[in-house]
Amino acid sequence: MGSQAGSIILKHANIIDEGRCMGQADIVIKKDRIAAVMPDAGPGEVGDDLLDCSGLTIMSGLCDAHAHLSWIDSADFNSIDSLPVEEHMLRTADNARTYLDAGYTMCVGAAAAKLRLDVAIRNAIDAGQVPGPRYLANGPEISSTGSYIDQLPESRPVAEFGLIADGPDQVRKQVRRLLKQRVDLIKLGLSGEEIVGRPASGQTIMDDDEVEMAVTEAGRMGVRVCAHARSAGAVRLCLDHNVPIIYHASFVDEKSMDELVRRRDEFFVVPSLAFIYRLVEGDGEPFGMPKAVAQHLYQAEVDAAVAAMRRLKREGVRILPGGDYGFAWCPHGTYARDLEYFVDLLDFTPGEALAAATVLGGEIMGRPNDLGRVAPGYLADLILIDSDPISDIKILQERERIVGVMKGGQFFRRPSSQRGEVQGKQ
Structure with missing residues (x-):
């Protein structure tokens, strides 16, 4: 440029x-x-x-509110784990270029595959060394022992995109570790994930005192917290502790929906439908996930998420596109599928979907008067x-x-x- x-x-x-x-x-x-x-x-x-x-x-330009620049279109986390950091940075830079080329000038990082990948690529973009969108850098996701990021022996996180923390003191340490890297966001893994086998998407895997500590510690440095929150209990934790960016919210209950409506100016909800929707449509079959298995794992969640997002949309809650792209069945470059899903599944008009990806994009980026x-x-x-x-x-x-x-x-x-x-x- x-x-x-x-x-x-x-x-x-x-x-x-x-x-x-x-x-x-x-x-x-x-x-x-x-x-x-x-x-x-x-x-x-x-x-x-x-x-x-x-x-x-x-x-x-458009905003992807759930972006993983360091995901490499793989069908498993081990592939990310085995990629050396030097080659991983090159792939991350290529993904940044792909976002910009696809018309996405804003991205909210939703976890990095290695400690400094997001921070390094954000800095390179800002310095004009690498073409890419304006980017809010995240770090590896923080969650608890036995969570979906802790599936290998000896508490070794899957693919380095997770940091294990049990109890508020360990959460404090991990948050401070990420703040030292100058991240823009801290991500918590509050619920399970079906594809790894356990815990399930409907289960909540962190506690009140752990979430409170993360929000308090990040807040000292003016850094916001976002959360992987598929379960009703995970959404409840976000509301109780003022986690402003809620990912998925698939199984949000009526009480929490009512509160999201009342506090609609305090939260952003990003359903991230592409990851689960493409699986139930059969796109995981070439990568070892039969359609029938995917539907067994995720069809109920797709149905619950669609119903919840339709209601939240009708009542003015800020819902943004961002589909967890960077997996084999929802690869980089296909980001605008989310806009189609907003229209076809969530009852947005095309204009409303575009406003969610632009005006609300400026808001979630923290720059509503610039972007x-x-x-x-x-x-x-x-x-x-x-x-x-x-x-x-x-x-x-x-x-x-x-x-x-x-x-x-x-x-x-x-x-x-x-x-x-x-x-x-x-």
Whole structure:
């Protein structure tokens, strides 16, 4: 991504903002921000870069709220574990590029496969050494002995993406270890996971005092906590201890749903459907997971999650896309499937799904006045699409339909010159 001396003016574009079609306008970009959105910006000044965007739709870049940059599209955790850290960093950098190329300019890290992979790739992206989205770095997930991250002998975590902690003192130590690395988030594993055999998704595997300690210790440094929380009890722990980012919430009970509705401005819920939905649809079969087995493990959870998310969506709870991508059956690059699932399964309109992936993306990133909109003053993180995703949300799954990607006022991928440049002032 190169530097730009003058303004960039995107002419005659169809604008989507906050999930709504705003009509045709010009977008003026100065340095890294949107300076104006207006009906006609004129011919510009000497040195300006004018691009004819007739027939294109421009919207904010997208957010994946449950991202694993260091997951490597494997069908098991041992494959991640066996990859040396040097090669693992290269794969992580490649995944960061893939996110940006797919139109995702914001990602919330939901656990790293090794201690510093997330932190190192975030730093490299911020320094301009590696192309990638704006990224909130996480560390390995903290959970208890016998949890789904502790399935090998002698309490050796699976794939190094887990840190074992029993009791508040051990939780404090692990949180401090991660804070030392300058993570942006701390993740707790509060419930089980069917695919590893035990404990089950409906079981809760950490205690009140452990969660309270994690939130308190992270809060000293202004760091938020997120949680793997499939079970009703895990969601209850998030509510009781103010864990603001709740992953899955598949088996959330009526009492907790009522509280989420009352406290809707305090929490983000990310159902992460792709991981389990692709399994029950049979995509795990080539990797040793027969469809019938997957349905036995996860169909009830899919059904429960869909019903819960429909209700929470109707009542205004902030629900964001982010599908746990990076496994063999939901590989990197297929992130926009989540938008389709929001529409087809969760009763979102296409515009509502886009707003969840943009406006709410800015909010979960902690930058609601900088990210997620096509409006003056916002960072120029934009995608240019050859059609209207509100008319067909699935086009965002077709990489060739996203003809341009801009981050911070610089094109990562510029529309083909065959479209023609607008003649500006000389």
